[in-house]
Amino acid sequence: MNRRKPEQIVQLLHQVDEALGQGKQIEDICREQQISPATYHRWKQKYGGLNVQDAKRLKALEVENAKLKRLLAEAMLANDALQEYVSKKHNGSQAASVDR
Secondary structure (H helix, E strand, C coil): CCCCCHHHHHHHHHHHHHHHHCCCCHHHHHHHHCCCHHHHHHHHHHHCCCCHHHHHHHHHHHHHHHHHHHHHHHHHHHHHHHHHHHHHHHHHHHHHHHHC
């Protein structure tokens, strides 16, 4: 499977727009580019109004967002573990004082 970079996708979409202007059909263009029409429409929806620099920036932001989400999830797990530890320690000290 050949993954294309966002800037390649934007260039391809511009080429497709030119080909459509010349009267070619979407199915023929997609076959030439070795993509499905569904992929073309998905790309058109996501990258339709972008230029190459915007596509690069979008990809960089998506990568950064994924990293931040992962860091947030790790911090939340650590916070939950600490809260569980503190609650067990607190409950354990109360049980020890009741036994006295």
